[in-house]
Amino acid sequence: MSTLTNLTIAIATVFSATSFAASEPIEIIPAAIITNPDKVELGKMLFFEPRLSKSGFISCNSCHNLSLGGVDALPTSIGHNWQQGSINSPTVLNAEYGLAQFWDGRAKDLKEQAGGPIANPKEMGFSHELAVDTIRSMPAYQARFAQVYQKDGITIEEITDAIAEFEKTLVTPNAPFDKFLLGDKNAIDADAKAGYQLFKDKGCVSCHNGPAVGGTMYMKMGLVKPFHTNNPAEGRKGVTGKEADKFVFKVPTLRNIELTYPYFHDGSVWELAEAVNTMADIQLGQALSENETKQMVSFLNSLTGEQPQIVLPILPPSTADTPRPVPFAN
Amino acid sequence: MSTLTNLTIAIATVFSATSFAASEPIEIIPAAIITNPDKVELGKMLFFEPRLSKSGFISCNSCHNLSLGGVDALPTSIGHNWQQGSINSPTVLNAEYGLAQFWDGRAKDLKEQAGGPIANPKEMGFSHELAVDTIRSMPAYQARFAQVYQKDGITIEEITDAIAEFEKTLVTPNAPFDKFLLGDKNAIDADAKAGYQLFKDKGCVSCHNGPAVGGTMYMKMGLVKPFHTNNPAEGRKGVTGKEADKFVFKVPTLRNIELTYPYFHDGSVWELAEAVNTMADIQLGQALSENETKQMVSFLNSLTGEQPQIVLPILPPSTADTPRPVPFAN
Numbered sequence: 001m002s003t004l005t006n007l008t009i010a011i012a013t014v015f016s017a018t019s020f021a022a023s024e025p026i027e028i029i030p031a032a033i034i035t036n037p038d039k040v041e042l043g044k045m046l047f048f049e050p051r052l053s054k055s056g057f058i059s060c061n062s063c064h065n066l067s068l069g070g071v072d073a074l075p076t077s078i079g080h081n082w083q084q085g086s087i088n089s090p091t092v093l094n095a096e097y098g099l100a101q102f103w104d105g106r107a108k109d110l111k112e113q114a115g116g117p118i119a120n121p122k123e124m125g126f127s128h129e130l131a132v133d134t135i136r137s138m139p140a141y142q143a144r145f146a147q148v149y150q151k152d153g154i155t156i157e158e159i160t161d162a163i164a165e166f167e168k169t170l171v172t173p174n175a176p177f178d179k180f181l182l183g184d185k186n187a188i189d190a191d192a193k194a195g196y197q198l199f200k201d202k203g204c205v206s207c208h209n210g211p212a213v214g215g216t217m218y219m220k221m222g223l224v225k226p227f228h229t230n231n232p233a234e235g236r237k238g239v240t241g242k243e244a245d246k247f248v249f250k251v252p253t254l255r256n257i258e259l260t261y262p263y264f265h266d267g268s269v270w271e272l273a274e275a276v277n278t279m280a281d282i283q284l285g286q287a288l289s290e291n292e293t294k295q296m297v298s299f300l301n302s303l304t305g306e307q308p309q310i311v312l313p314i315l316p317p318s319t320a321d322t323p324r325p326v327p328f329a330n
Numbered sequence: 331m332s333t334l335t336n337l338t339i340a341i342a343t344v345f346s347a348t349s350f351a352a353s354e355p356i357e358i359i360p361a362a363i364i365t366n367p368d369k370v371e372l373g374k375m376l377f378f379e380p381r382l383s384k385s386g387f388i389s390c391n392s393c394h395n396l397s398l399g400g401v402d403a404l405p406t407s408i409g410h411n412w413q414q415g416s417i418n419s420p421t422v423l424n425a426e427y428g429l430a431q432f433w434d435g436r437a438k439d440l441k442e443q444a445g446g447p448i449a450n451p452k453e454m455g456f457s458h459e460l461a462v463d464t465i466r467s468m469p470a471y472q473a474r475f476a477q478v479y480q481k482d483g484i485t486i487e488e489i490t491d492a493i494a495e496f497e498k499t500l501v502t503p504n505a506p507f508d509k510f511l512l513g514d515k516n517a518i519d520a521d522a523k524a525g526y527q528l529f530k531d532k533g534c535v536s537c538h539n540g541p542a543v544g545g546t547m548y549m550k551m552g553l554v555k556p557f558h559t560n561n562p563a564e565g566r567k568g569v570t571g572k573e574a575d576k577f578v579f580k581v582p583t584l585r586n587i588e589l590t591y592p593y594f595h596d597g598s599v600w601e602l603a604e605a606v607n608t609m610a611d612i613q614l615g616q617a618l619s620e621n622e623t624k625q626m627v628s629f630l631n632s633l634t635g636e637q638p639q640i641v642l643p644i645l646p647p648s649t650a651d652t653p654r655p656v657p658f659a660n
Binding site: 048050051055056057062065066067068069072073074078081082084258259261270271307309310311312313314315317318320324325327328 | 396
């Protein structure tokens with residue numbers, strides 16, 4: 001074969017792969033581009049910082065565990081004093097792709113989200129004031145904040161900004177499905193390919209689309225048939241006050257869904273196959289055959305990407321000025 | 331200067347440094363030598379594995395946090411259902427150098443220790459049987475155990491063996507004081523040098539010696555004057571049944587003491603200076619001047635070594651056979 005022919009085939013392959021990917025409703029997740037590594041490193045320290053909680057025991061990573069797909073793998077989370085959380089902890093992986101944060105979208109971005117659990121009495125149980133006092137009390141943090149923000153003083157704005165900057169790096173590129181989208185037809189098996197076709201044909205993709213395969217819109221949980229749950233969460237209604245927003249939640253990402261069980265905002269379903277069937281039933285009014293369910297699960301499992309490689313941060317020691325943790329008393 | 335003279339000086343320096351180090355009651359901490367990296371990696375996964383607890387929320391790292399000097403930095407730990415632990419969590423760093431494990435030495439080694447908290451109803455609240463069922467339920471763990479142990483089946487023996495193998499790597503070499511011992515006279519400042527001299531002259535070193543600056547013996551807490559505490563722990567008496575062992579505890583390591591506050595088995599003292607003065611008083615019947623205390627603290631801070639660089643493990647997903655976590659109900 002001539003070099004020219006080889007070149008032509010190569011170009012044709014790239015073009016065809018690119019146009020295939022471009023025409024699909026799911027987009028690849030690109031690797032994180034880190035423009036400010038010092039801010040990311042600072043944010044990582046804060047993400048793993050249990051002294052941002054009243055008890056000194058709970059960090060962001062406690063409920064968004066980066067060893068476990070960015071979740072705690074519990075129906076609802078454990079908060080200060082072992083309080084039971086009100087909703088399933090969503091994954092922090094690829095969270096930046098959400099149109100807003102929390103199941104009800106009440107935080108507009110990751111920065112605004114990061115301030116929530118710190119001050120929530122059922123979660124980390126602290127206050128922004130004490131969080132700032134804590135971080136400010138340690139010279140090593142002072143030096144890092146001064147370097148990153150080029151100003152004196154630390155406020156909750158910088159703390160949550162740094163956490164968000166770290167969280168933006170928590171993406172999971174190179175899932176088998178991404179490789180498939182990019183033209184590697186052997187990256188996923190026949191079941192997964194069939195599952196993807198079903199995912200589009202049945203209409204799942206009308207809500208689960210974009211790079212995160214979700215996160216792009218709000219949708220009613222129980223669109224065709226009601227979703228039965230003991231969980232009292234009403235979703236967007238709590239934010240907008242509108243009755244029409246009752247049970248309307250942010251569509252969750254399906255990236256790494258293999259890792260982020262149990263499923264739904266109430267964490268009531270542990271098996272992915274069951275979650276798929278429930279969704280088909282109550283959102284689309286469809287019943288899947290056993291084989292279709294299997295194919296759909298194969299497709300969903302192909303969305304597990306490369307997990308972030310995190311070197312555990314070493315945190316600076318408390319000083320005499322650091323507010324002491326209050327794990328047990330008031 | 332002739333080459334021969336240079337060589338002579340070099341040899342003399344090495345010889346002098348070596349003999350200086352050899353004649354001192356504190357020994358350097360060498361870097362970990364990893365002979366079985368697969369076992370260490372498996373042990374690391376298990377160390378960070380919250381599914382070894384009843385709740386699915388508490389791992390070894392929860393109370394021996396490798397971001398925080400291998401401790402939780404709390405007076406006593408938080409266990410299952412937010413139960414208050416009975417004793418201060420000792421650091422896992424350099425723990426292998428202890429003559430036994432736990433404050434009362436009731437476990438003969440790290441392997442025996444590792445089984446304790448998993449099954450302790452006040453700590454991880456699980457059972458060895460459920461721990462084994464959990465690990466066995468995941469194909470990725472099965473493959474790793476088969477590779478490391480070259481046998482079928484997983485028991486609590488292998489689980490705790492792997493955890494111990496990982497923990498043996500958690501050493502902190504190259505502390506400024508180690509560099510000083512090895513001949514770098516500028517590695518620690520004048521206060522630290524004076525503090526070390528005091529540490530020897532006052533008699534601290536009679537208990538705090540060896541590579542870990544502790545861990546080599548048991549000693550009564552309150553040797554000269556009683557130690558006042560509300561903590562009911564009686565130390566070795568609980569193991570041996572002998573009245574003479576009442577309040578006799580394993581001498582804790584002073585390596586990384588800057589990071590492992592609060593101090594003593596009851597975690598009652600937050601400031602290192604206060605801990606030093608209390609020890610001088612109740613163990614040695616001595617009162618230190620303000621300057622002596624400062625020097626002693628400088629010396630102790632020079633014992634902070636290089637912290638282990640840990641890449642957070644990615645844990646395999648649960649399967650339909652994995653016992654589900656029971657965070658809230660019985």
